[in-house]
Amino acid sequence: MTDQLTGPLPDPFPVQSAGRKRSGRPNQLLRNLNAKIASIPMVLTALVIFLGGTVWTVVYSFTNSKLLPRAKFVGFDQYERLWAAPRWLVSIENLAIYGLFTLIFSLVIGFVLAALMDQKIRFENTFRTIFLYPFALSFIVTGLVWQWVLNPEFGIQSVVRSLGWTSFTFDPLYNSDIVIYGVLIAGLWQGTGLVMCLLLAGLRGIDEDIWKASRVDGIPMWRTYLFIVIPMMRPVFITTLVIIASGIVKVYDLVVAQTSGGPGIASEVPAKYVYDYMFQAQNLGQGFAASTMMLVTVAIIIIPWAYLEFGGKKRG
Amino acid sequence: MSYSVSIKDLSLSFGAVKVLENLNLDIRDGEFLVLLGSSGCGKSTLLNCIAGLLEPTDGQIFIKDRNVTWEEPKDRGIGMVFQSYALYPQMSVEKNLSFGLRVAKVPADKIREKVARAAEILQIQQLLDRKPAALSGGQRQRVAIGRALVRDVDVFLFDEPLSNLDAKLRSELRVEIKRLHQSLKNTMIYVTHDQIEALTLADRIAIMKSGVIQQLDDPMTIYNRPKNLFVAGFIGSPPMNFFRGELANREGKVVFTTGGADFSLYGYQTETSLEPGRKVVLGVRPEHVMLDEDVPEAAEIHEATVDIEEPMGADNLLWLKHAGHVISVRTAGTRRYSPGTKVRLGFDMSVASLFDAGTEERI
Amino acid sequence: MSYSVSIKDLSLSFGAVKVLENLNLDIRDGEFLVLLGSSGCGKSTLLNCIAGLLEPTDGQIFIKDRNVTWEEPKDRGIGMVFQSYALYPQMSVEKNLSFGLRVAKVPADKIREKVARAAEILQIQQLLDRKPAALSGGQRQRVAIGRALVRDVDVFLFDEPLSNLDAKLRSELRVEIKRLHQSLKNTMIYVTHDQIEALTLADRIAIMKSGVIQQLDDPMTIYNRPKNLFVAGFIGSPPMNFFRGELANREGKVVFTTGGADFSLYGYQTETSLEPGRKVVLGVRPEHVMLDEDVPEAAEIHEATVDIEEPMGADNLLWLKHAGHVISVRTAGTRRYSPGTKVRLGFDMSVASLFDAGTEERI
Amino acid sequence: TDLEVTHWWTSGGEAAAVAELAKAFDATGNKWVDGAIAGSGGTARPIMVSRITGGDPMGATQFNHGRQAEELVQSGLMRDLTDVATKENWKEIIRPASLLDSCTIDGKIYCAPVNIHSWQWLWLSNDAFTKAGVEVPKNWDEFVAAAPALEKAGVVPLAVGGQPWQSNGAFDVLFLALAGKDTFLKVFGDKDAELAAGPEIAKIFKAADDARRLSKGTNVQDWNQATNMVITGKAGGQIMGDWAQGEFALAGKVAGKDYTCLPGLGVNPVIATGGDAFYFPLLKDEAKSKAQEVLASTLVAPTTQVAFNLKKGSLPVRGDVDLGAANDCMKKGLDILAKGDVIPWTDQLLSADSQKQKEDLFSEFFANPSMTPEDAQKRFVDIIASAD
Amino acid sequence: MDNTGSLNSSATGMDEPAGRLRAGPRGAKPKRRLSSRNIMIYGTLFVAAAYYLLPLYVMVVTSLKGMPEIRLGNIFSAPVEITFEPWVKAWATACTGLNCDGLSRGFWNSVRITVPSTLISILIASVNGYALANWRFKGADFFFTILIVGAFIPYQVMIYPIVIVLREIGLYGSLSGLVIVHTIFGMPILTLLFRNYFTSLPEELFKAARIDGAGFWQIYFRIMLPMSLPIFVVAMILQVTGIWNDFLFGVVFTRPEYYPMTVQLNNIVNSVQGVKEYNVNMAATLLTGAVPLIVYFVSGRLFVRGIAAGAVKG
Numbered sequence A: 001m002t003d004q005l006t007g008p009l010p011d012p013f014p015v016q017s018a019g020r021k022r023s024g025r026p027n028q029l030l031r032n033l034n035a036k037i038a039s040i041p042m043v044l045t046a047l048v049i050f051l052g053g054t055v056w057t058v059v060y061s062f063t064n065s066k067l068l069p070r071a072k073f074v075g076f077d078q079y080e081r082l083w084a085a086p087r088w089l090v091s092i093e094n095l096a097i098y099g100l101f102t103l104i105f106s107l108v109i110g111f112v113l114a115a116l117m118d119q120k121i122r123f124e125n126t127f128r129t130i131f132l133y134p135f136a137l138s139f140i141v142t143g144l145v146w147q148w149v150l151n152p153e154f155g156i157q158s159v160v161r162s163l164g165w166t167s168f169t170f171d172p173l174y175n176s177d178i179v180i181y182g183v184l185i186a187g188l189w190q191g192t193g194l195v196m197c198l199l200l201a202g203l204r205g206i207d208e209d210i211w212k213a214s215r216v217d218g219i220p221m222w223r224t225y226l227f228i229v230i231p232m233m234r235p236v237f238i239t240t241l242v243i244i245a246s247g248i249v250k251v252y253d254l255v256v257a258q259t260s261g262g263p264g265i266a267s268e269v270p271a272k273y274v275y276d277y278m279f280q281a282q283n284l285g286q287g288f289a290a291s292t293m294m295l296v297t298v299a300i301i302i303i304p305w306a307y308l309e310f311g312g313k314k315r316g
Numbered sequence B, C: 001m002s003y004s005v006s007i008k009d010l011s012l013s014f015g016a017v018k019v020l021e022n023l024n025l026d027i028r029d030g031e032f033l034v035l036l037g038s039s040g041c042g043k044s045t046l047l048n049c050i051a052g053l054l055e056p057t058d059g060q061i062f063i064k065d066r067n068v069t070w071e072e073p074k075d076r077g078i079g080m081v082f083q084s085y086a087l088y089p090q091m092s093v094e095k096n097l098s099f100g101l102r103v104a105k106v107p108a109d110k111i112r113e114k115v116a117r118a119a120e121i122l123q124i125q126q127l128l129d130r131k132p133a134a135l136s137g138g139q140r141q142r143v144a145i146g147r148a149l150v151r152d153v154d155v156f157l158f159d160e161p162l163s164n165l166d167a168k169l170r171s172e173l174r175v176e177i178k179r180l181h182q183s184l185k186n187t188m189i190y191v192t193h194d195q196i197e198a199l200t201l202a203d204r205i206a207i208m209k210s211g212v213i214q215q216l217d218d219p220m221t222i223y224n225r226p227k228n229l230f231v232a233g234f235i236g237s238p239p240m241n242f243f244r245g246e247l248a249n250r251e252g253k254v255v256f257t258t259g260g261a262d263f264s265l266y267g268y269q270t271e272t273s274l275e276p277g278r279k280v281v282l283g284v285r286p287e288h289v290m291l292d293e294d295v296p297e298a299a300e301i302h303e304a305t306v307d308i309e310e311p312m313g314a315d316n317l318l319w320l321k322h323a324g325h326v327i328s329v330r331t332a333g334t335r336r337y338s339p340g341t342k343v344r345l346g347f348d349m350s351v352a353s354l355f356d357a358g359t360e361e362r363i
Numbered sequence D: 001t002d003l004e005v006t007h008w009w010t011s012g013g014e015a016a017a018v019a020e021l022a023k024a025f026d027a028t029g030n031k032w033v034d035g036a037i038a039g040s041g042g043t044a045r046p047i048m049v050s051r052i053t054g055g056d057p058m059g060a061t062q063f064n065h066g067r068q069a070e071e072l073v074q075s076g077l078m079r080d081l082t083d084v085a086t087k088e089n090w091k092e093i094i095r096p097a098s099l100l101d102s103c104t105i106d107g108k109i110y111c112a113p114v115n116i117h118s119w120q121w122l123w124l125s126n127d128a129f130t131k132a133g134v135e136v137p138k139n140w141d142e143f144v145a146a147a148p149a150l151e152k153a154g155v156v157p158l159a160v161g162g163q164p165w166q167s168n169g170a171f172d173v174l175f176l177a178l179a180g181k182d183t184f185l186k187v188f189g190d191k192d193a194e195l196a197a198g199p200e201i202a203k204i205f206k207a208a209d210d211a212r213r214l215s216k217g218t219n220v221q222d223w224n225q226a227t228n229m230v231i232t233g234k235a236g237g238q239i240m241g242d243w244a245q246g247e248f249a250l251a252g253k254v255a256g257k258d259y260t261c262l263p264g265l266g267v268n269p270v271i272a273t274g275g276d277a278f279y280f281p282l283l284k285d286e287a288k289s290k291a292q293e294v295l296a297s298t299l300v301a302p303t304t305q306v307a308f309n310l311k312k313g314s315l316p317v318r319g320d321v322d323l324g325a326a327n328d329c330m331k332k333g334l335d336i337l338a339k340g341d342v343i344p345w346t347d348q349l350l351s352a353d354s355q356k357q358k359e360d361l362f363s364e365f366f367a368n369p370s371m372t373p374e375d376a377q378k379r380f381v382d383i384i385a386s387a388d
Numbered sequence E: 001m002d003n004t005g006s007l008n009s010s011a012t013g014m015d016e017p018a019g020r021l022r023a024g025p026r027g028a029k030p031k032r033r034l035s036s037r038n039i040m041i042y043g044t045l046f047v048a049a050a051y052y053l054l055p056l057y058v059m060v061v062t063s064l065k066g067m068p069e070i071r072l073g074n075i076f077s078a079p080v081e082i083t084f085e086p087w088v089k090a091w092a093t094a095c096t097g098l099n100c101d102g103l104s105r106g107f108w109n110s111v112r113i114t115v116p117s118t119l120i121s122i123l124i125a126s127v128n129g130y131a132l133a134n135w136r137f138k139g140a141d142f143f144f145t146i147l148i149v150g151a152f153i154p155y156q157v158m159i160y161p162i163v164i165v166l167r168e169i170g171l172y173g174s175l176s177g178l179v180i181v182h183t184i185f186g187m188p189i190l191t192l193l194f195r196n197y198f199t200s201l202p203e204e205l206f207k208a209a210r211i212d213g214a215g216f217w218q219i220y221f222r223i224m225l226p227m228s229l230p231i232f233v234v235a236m237i238l239q240v241t242g243i244w245n246d247f248l249f250g251v252v253f254t255r256p257e258y259y260p261m262t263v264q265l266n267n268i269v270n271s272v273q274g275v276k277e278y279n280v281n282m283a284a285t286l287l288t289g290a291v292p293l294i295v296y297f298v299s300g301r302l303f304v305r306g307i308a309a310g311a312v313k314g
């Protein structure tokens, strides 16, 4: 790491001979060597798995691979078929609705809960565990429970009706027009606990002095959260956002467990299209084409943003 | 009588650590009170209590004769500069300054004006767009001051607001704060470690030690007639010289005697009588030690040796050795002594202090 | 010649903000260098560069004649006290102090000893088990100092280490630091805003302005013969009095004339010649303004009016009005003037400074 | 020799059936190492395929007969069982013969069929019809005719669960029952798109439209929840495979008394020979390869067949065994089988891809009343035309 | 707000010298249980908790009912006759194919998979995040961006490529292969999580540690790690939950002797044909969720407040 390693001979008059030039700068490769070594897993994963895997997927999306990946290229056939499939179009529309609402609600609910948990309340640990527990339960079964709860025959609707409000209708899973909101209810139930936890961890990092300053300044609590604390938690919010967004894009078992994409194809989502065609239909090419479309969309949004967010500028 | 801030029997502990104990303090309307005290004595804690940021364990706090002990900070009409700055890290300097005003729904042009004014006073105009992370220590401190300045409040609390500023800026801001105080006529409670600041700004100074106020008086009284040994030693830099000794009767006159040397108490003012035999501590400030030609004829002749000379620009600080004591002396910067020189020494007793060796109280 | 720290053509910018520009500084082995400069001039940045915490945009840094520009901080043999303390929040004070030693695998008993010693010097023995969050500002600062003190390094970097301490503690620690320096004989680079600290501690003082070193000299030279207007104005509190005027020839003698009043330059030492007609600035420190009986017979008689009196304990600061100027004067604390009094005024030219009005350089 | 066998038979009855297979195999001195993964299709298949392509294959694995394993075979990853088959004369004993055809690729046999499951049943709740005051129908038309009465009585006439494979299956069953064997084979076997577009098929879509109408109000997802509606009399009937019997049995219902089963919807009692088969990946280990052959022959052996199918509730793949213990409905199936009224099912005729497209179509069709039968037929024709 | 706590001196006037108490509140503000603020906070929390608990309630009661009762259909009613048999069955006797030992069978496998996978993935990702946040080097952002995009790739799409990679490096079917897979798929989110958290810590601490002579690892272990407890908890929650509940990777990338508990869960719950035992399903799910639940509860104490308090001023 020292310049002796690279320089031929120790200079007898280093001060003078160093002159004005930026001599002695060691090899850039060796700087922060530990950090680089520590990042090898990340680099390998990024390159081999995610980049490699993506390229592989894209390549095979141009083939007519069925059960096994085979390099029989068919041009854009898979894409043509994809965009002609009504189910794919419905899936995309659903994803947009589901994504938008999930993003908004899970952030809002998650943050409100986190803020409440941060009020030095009693039984904090219990509450937090309650909110988080759905996250631990496999959706294969909780999806079924939501099916029941939302079932008009014996779920909430029937309970409310039996209480006397006979015209009450609440059958989100069995009504094509609103089924995606039914899925949303369960999705929020499962996911907001984690969001709350993430944001709570962020809140716990806020310096107590900031609160003091805002109290003296006479800033109401909600404004302090909105304009001071939330901006300070920007990194945590970004993390949360990415976690939620990636969850949205990948949403699959939630739908499978609750509606199987039904009624009809009313609650289909892209990831389910991908899996169904890859594994049930044994048409890898079609699945890859769909997943490529998803990835391209994500990449178009993420890459410029990530460069702005993480690249170039220093921390802070 | 109406007080601006009035603190009754305030106590506060952090768990087992008792920080404030039965503290009483009344601050008059429009007064500039400086809190002085050793590090960790509870000054910031006291300010935090006044601001309502810490809940006292016991006692009451009145602001403008209103009992605010249980009130929210925002309802107390206070502004505060934190020792740790507590800037909002994600906001630009300008936002930091204006946020409180915007929340209070002050009209935009008024805000702009106030912020501009504060920025000008604090010389941070060209930094308004930066985030705190891109500021130097002193710049952050100025922003913290600015955040308090822009607000119209009855009571300002300053916790060492100028500690990280250079002397020049500091004296400029000192003047600005004084001016602000005179024009706004609000109450200011000001913690500082800078004695100049304390002496020049304060209407009254409160000296604290371990959560207890030792003396609350105007600067000159504090400086010249400290109530006890702690106050005497705390104020003044370099600190007062202390000599442990006792009172003795020499030819009908009470003198102070230490290590075999007698000092006449001529000129010393006291309410109590000075009984010979009492163990006392004599305190003389370095600038009240007279050398050579300054020593009046009448005084005893004590010889001392110059040990170290510390030139400090305007002044010259000498460390003398005399009868086993090390004595610091402040002389004019133009008078130079080389170490080893013998000098004649005398004390100006009219401004010296005598303390009981036991109670450490002034006599 | 061998330098302990040597900085060549150092430049550093944060994006568009140029903080340091072509800075050169050579610090001798075992020297105590104090960095002074206005807030935001780049002092902390310079320390950070020396420590290897900021990468310079250009230039080189040598420590003990080794080019360390690209070396890791830990390989540079430095200790540093941060302006913002930077205490490890999850560690107790004791752990904070010992962290560096534990990392360096110093034997446990040795660590204990060193920590105990530092804690004693800094008077934080009873705080060793606390976490930083439970400390007062000054206590935190002392822990930060302690963390540097316990380490055996060639170069100490102190960034305003005493700013949050009370005067008493401050002067004690000042002595301790001086003593440490004398016993360890290592190099110290010390940023402070306290002129007393600067003048008493420094072997040499470097005055910075906007990232450029203005003057690097021993304290007395800096104080008495400032190189330019900035240095003159920066050092000294209250600051030097400046009078804009010009040189004029009066009966064969060059005098300084301003607002119709002439001042003889008798006693002023200069290497260059003083040509009449040159626009100059005269600088006189408040303590070099003579009043009444102090004014030598020979001097011109200038009358001034006392505007404000600021008693500061040992001294008395007067603000006089004379020929459109406000003049600050430092007199002994025992001499009192009430506002409105007329006084006779003279300048001690042997310690005054003259600057070219254009270049602002000393002549 | 230990041989790992993967399959997706995990529920109570299924597991018991597997136990019979294992017992028989263990009796040969080998050991059946069970690798059960529930969920069929989407869940189990990628696992099996990964294991095989990942170079760590199991000893044997279940697939549905049909075309699911075709490519694995083509990639040379599967073991050729022709030797065993010829030795044991599978060609003769396996009945119906079409079962073995699905195992044959390029003239070589790659799988051992173990059972037949049939889809073509209409399960009716006798209670529901009694409540509605109508006769229990004997065929589809009567069922449709009885529907209004059922509806009036607050009973959903036809229960169709929300999962796509259910509506797809129901359509196929309707198709076979109403259009008959030949048309069925022409459309699905020969992919005759022209015929599919024709009026004959339009009739079937009309019928499907009826079914859709009748199924309105089935607010359940799982097939067994739908079956439960029939069991409890909340629904009149359900088109579902023979596995539905298990639910009736478990609920203590008796065939003929509490419920009625109509094979081929009572119109066209033909059953299709879907079912399960075992495939054997190519292994390097000699001993294991031997064991694979042993397993293959064990699976087809008569004793195993009886024991297994009784437990499983499915039909054996050979006619020379006696299933005296079978219940009413199962006997009906056996009779049909004996008569030879069998047909390959859509799983065997169509690729999984086309099946999936059909599922998408019919699940949408059944859920969306605004989709006309004509539209659906048009899309159906497209699927058939592009099917392979 | 009036308070009668200091009656003794209430008669004295305004001129009362300091040291005596006047009327009005004194001492710490009493914590009122039923303040409107508390009512709002706890009210909201209870309503939210009800929403979160409703399905859980259904699960619990269902798991305590017998099948006939479930078939009858009121999902909200409490069990007429409480039976723990479904729980016993789910844990100990439910069959998966031939193996009738319920969830207990895969339990230790799950532990063997979850513990190393969680630890290794968190360790690697946190070190990565730390390197990215504090030791920025050229090109890091590029890889990091790929990683973030990677977070959006549906897992199943990557199965075949990963099978190929594992096959080529000879780890296919082994436990270490599975640990690698979990590490890989956890990496994008976790790295982001840690990187962003570390950037929000005061940089001065990192600087101070470097001055103190600490190197890359020492700073990580002794400074960063103890200051990041809440985020480690979050990472642990993410990973323990994800890995414990993982089923697909567990079966795709290993062989039967390593199958995790969730294979059993899936088998119990997910049989397509045959009878569905809802009570056992519910019990099995609740049982499977028990381990994450314990982790959540126990890790709660690490959610400490103001973890970097007192570190820097500014």
Ligand SMILES: Nc1ncnc2c1ncn2[C@@H]1O[C@H](COP(=O)(O)OP(=O)(O)OP(=O)(O)O)[C@@H](O)[C@H]1O
Binding pocket: B133, B134, B135, B136, B137, B138, B139, B164, C014, C017, C019, C037, C038, C039, C040, C041, C042, C043, C044, C045, C046, C083
């Ligand atoms: N990240 C940054 N981006 C832009 N400007 C910066 C950044 N950090 C510091 N600066 C600017 O660099 C200049 C030098 O800062 P530095 O902290 O070195 O000042 P300083 O001399 O230590 O001041 P002080 O005495 O107030 O601590 C300041 O003007 C500051 O605003």
Ligand SMILES: Nc1ncnc2c1ncn2[C@@H]1O[C@H](COP(=O)(O)OP(=O)(O)OP(=O)(O)O)[C@@H](O)[C@H]1O
Binding pocket: B014, B017, B019, B037, B038, B039, B040, B041, B042, B043, B044, B045, B046, B083, C133, C134, C135, C136, C137, C138, C139, C164
């Ligand atoms: N959370 C706490 N737990 C325990 N002791 C504390 C806590 N906070 C502060 N203290 C102690 O209370 C005392 C008073 O602290 P305070 O901050 O008021 O001192 P200060 O007078 O402002 O000192 P400084 O001049 O150093 O800022 C200190 O001794 C400090 O160690």
Ligand SMILES: [Mg+2]
Binding pocket: B043, B044, B045, B083, B159, C136, C137, C138
């Ligand atoms: Mg303080």
Ligand SMILES: [Mg+2]
Binding pocket: B136, B137, B138, C043, C044, C045, C083, C159
């Ligand atoms: Mg600084």
